[in-house]
Amino acid sequence: MSLSLVTLFLLSIMVFLGGQVLPGNVGRAILGPFADQRAVDALNHTLGVDRPLLTQYATWIWNFIRGDMGTSYIFRSPVAPFVIDALGNSMKLAAVAFVLVVPIGILGGVVAALNLNRPLDRIISLGGLSVTVLPEFVTGIILILIFGVWLRWLPISAAWPKNAGFFTQLYYLILPSLPLFLVLFGYIARMARSGMIEALDSDYTRTAVLKGLPWRTVIWRHVLRNALLPTITVIATQTGYLIGGLVVIETLFRYQGIGSLIFTAARGKDFPMLESGILTIGIVYAVATLIADFLYSVLNPRIRLGSDQ
């Protein structure tokens, strides 16, 4: 818990420092290179960019804590709606990826375990892990080519038409969620696979089968319990990494999520947007880790029973 706060604090300082060292200045970025210097100076003064660093930082942090994310230098309107909107979009994308990868990953692991060391197992395990290490934009490009350009099954940009319904949005989100899916699939499948192998071997299973419980129930109950824990761990530890992947994927598919928001904000030197965006990501990360910790302790009987580390 305290670690997350330290991380956030560190993050905010880093971003603040990074923002102040940026080349060029905000007034110039907004008005464009051909505007008169007097105009730029006037604008900078209006935006308060010429106040001392510490003042700017303190003001900003205090406001953020109170829920005011500041005003975008570029859009001259509050940052909060942009960030929240973008965050919502990213959540949608992540949700699609998770909803796909958790069941399919676990299923893959189970299938692999049931076919231990035979070709199917090899394909799933090795294939899964190989794909995990590939950069998201590489898998993204290949997927775009296969499904978007050659087969034409899926749209290649995530910009769905206005007023699109739930299913249309889903249709547009499948392709962008696949690279995320592929990053996680290998890990989850591997966890599920070892959980399954353990389950198949364990006394509990043997006893249950001897007692007459159907295979399916045994596998289901045991595997789920064994596979969920590591899955949660995987997702929790990979969250930071996934967020990075999100930036790349949103850029590749031109998706208006928080990743591309901070990327554009960095390029446009929209300092409040950039800071708020990154801090929001940090908070989401901290919350995700907390939830994962909580779920883990709930589901893991050993911890619940209070055994030592």
Add this chain to the structure above:
Amino acid sequence: MIKNYRLLDLIRRQRTPLENHLIDGLVDGRVSRREFIRHGSLLGLSLPLLGGITTAAGLGGMPSLARAQGAPGATIRVGSSVPAATIDPVTIADAGGLLIMQQVAEFLCVDGPDLVLKPALAESWKPNDNGTVWTFKLRKGVKFHSGGEMKADDVVASIDRLADPANSSNALSVFTGILQKGATKKVDDYTVEFHLDAPNGNFPYMVSSDNYNAVIIPASYKGDYEKSFDGTGPFKIEKYTAKVGASFVRNEDYWGEKALPERTEFTFFADMQPQILALQGGQIDIINQMPVLAGVALLNDPSVDIISLKSVAHQQLHLRCDSDPFKDPRVRRAIALSLDRDKLVAGLMKGRASAGNDSPFAPAYPSTDTSVPQRKQDIAQAKQLMEAAGAGKGFKVTLTTERYLEIPEYAQLIQNWVKEIGIELELNILDQGAYYGDAVFGKSNWLDSVMGITDYGHRGVPNVYLAAPLKSDGTWNAAHFKNKDYDTLATSYIAALDLEAQKATAGKIQNLLLEETPVIFGYFYDYLTATAKGVAGVQPTAMSQLFLEKASKA
């Protein structure tokens, strides 16, 4: 070709000496009909009158302005770039933003596709004898969307707001040295006078759609434009959502012919690709601005029409005249001679451009002296020049530029061409923001780099290009070019009211710049707009504005 001398005489009697000189030029064949119409409209002659003169001079009338009208009531959907900042007439500086503003607000006059100035909110205009005072007569009965009639007070307030340094307007770069705050004066409710700092033969362009900030809005405007989107235009705002899109509905109280479309919808795209897909997929009808390279897939698509406007948008390759290795003009000329301009036009721009001749005088400008020979690639001569300048062994230099449109590809082509004359070019391609920096000398890669490429958008007259990037005191003078002769010539061009005087000066400038070559103008590219087949009546401008009042769908 029968000239009706009697009619010409009658017309001449009522014209000023300046206008008569222009008419003489037409009659004697020194001025082409096209140049006459364009310069005549600049001087404030009405189009019907111009048509009458050309007919009397035996050159045929104006092209018929009536065209087959499309069916009214369509909903026109447009794809455009994302407005980069708040929409505000004072500060707007980007293509996406000015497009949205131009849908609802109007200008005193409009710079049309053939560079002819057409009256809009002003009915007519006239210079005084030496071009220091321009008088504009305003149209009567024009209503703002918010109610209230447009009068001189509104014009004075709108222009003053832009000329006031305290308002941080982008338009200051146009008005500096030409029009100050307070120099716009109301004569009566429908007449405005502009008192200029110096004679200026092209002033009306500075308050035309070329100066995209110069829309006329109520004098009572206090800021926060996005709340009202007030203006006089043929469309009214329905809804605007930042970063997403905007929609407009027909203005039933418009002063002119009511718009054909019932509504228009704009969707903002961060990139070209999705726009192209949306056009092909039928989700939008028009792509506002389509760079050649990104839109190459559409150029041969039979379901798409490409509207191509001759524009003078270009990229300036500057070579710093005050720093090694470019101090010697022979080296600069050598580089200019190593470029294969034909390949640039045919290959890089797929034919959608015209070759540049190392001066702002593009072929499209009427005042360009076309007798000046076009520079072509000549490696042998380039090598000789390098030898003569003592640079025969070649040298290394860094080309700094921005990642925008086709500039990175242009830079790589240049890199390969100059290799042949012994120059090893290292590329440093930056984000636009990083390239422009603070946009002042000493704090900007653009203005400080020894060699760089900068993008310049379209302008109806070459005035801005002649001043800021090339004059000794110019604020955009990346080449650090300080030449007294040039300064004098440029000033006299800008002051000249007479087309032939402009042409004569232009010729001198063109030759001087060919000799000195501080900046290489490789090509002037066309402005492309893509529409789905069946969409008609769309009128884009090379400033990335879009006039949709005559648009219709099949």
Add this chain to the structure above:
Amino acid sequence: MSAVQTTSPPQDDTRRRSPMAEVFFSLMRSRTFLVGLFIVLFWVACALFGEHFAPYDPLADDIINALAPPSSEHWFGTDQIGRDVFSRVIVGSRDILTVAPLATLLATVAGTALGLLTGYFRGIVDDVVSRILEAFMAIPVVIVALLAIVALGTSKATVIVVIGLSFAPIIARTVRSAVLAERELDYVAAAQLRHESAFHTMFVEILPNVIPPILVETTVRLGYAIFAVATLSFMGFGIQPPSPDWGLSISSNYGMIGGGFWWTVLFDALAIASLVIGVNLVADGVHGALND
């Protein structure tokens, strides 16, 4: 002279005697390692000698023939200014194979130093530094890189420093654990009794014994570094045109795939994929061999 039985060597010397030869042979037997090594060496060879067996000059433009699909003249087609894609893919490994290893080297050096310091001194130094490092590790590399590069400008040096410093904490953590274990052993106590300086104890006594985990970590980090460099050049940082670098080529050309110009990106993507997988196979092999 009754040494029929060999006395087992004192425990703290075991690791010093790990024969490198044994590791080497075990590596040679590992199929994963060999496949990975082959791929990596192939690309290294291309990076070093690519121009000699590339059919065209990777920089030579032919703008009239731009965007030509694969044919017998251009096996992989041509790009936006008419350059031969096949030649560019071959030579494209050069930048990534320079930047990523240098970044990994920086990470290893910095991380090892930090790990030694925190593991040896423990106490306050360890607490504070470790906290900071952990907090730093929680931030995704891409975001750190984005900030640093936008602030400091884009150049290969910046990319090396950013990636190097981002990966250092991870290596530091591994080294720290190893050092914590080593610390308890007799030879360290012996060194302290001899009044050896802390510096000497850390770098001369302990360091050689923690090399195996460092090695494993380094090879794994190399894979991630390649990943990161490719991603950053795709986002537009670090490597400049006209370099045929794969990430840069993809970023310049992917806008066109909607128009059907797939050859400008597919082969670069496959090249990156093969290199990343190759390095990971090597890392796996090393991991396996050193843990046996």
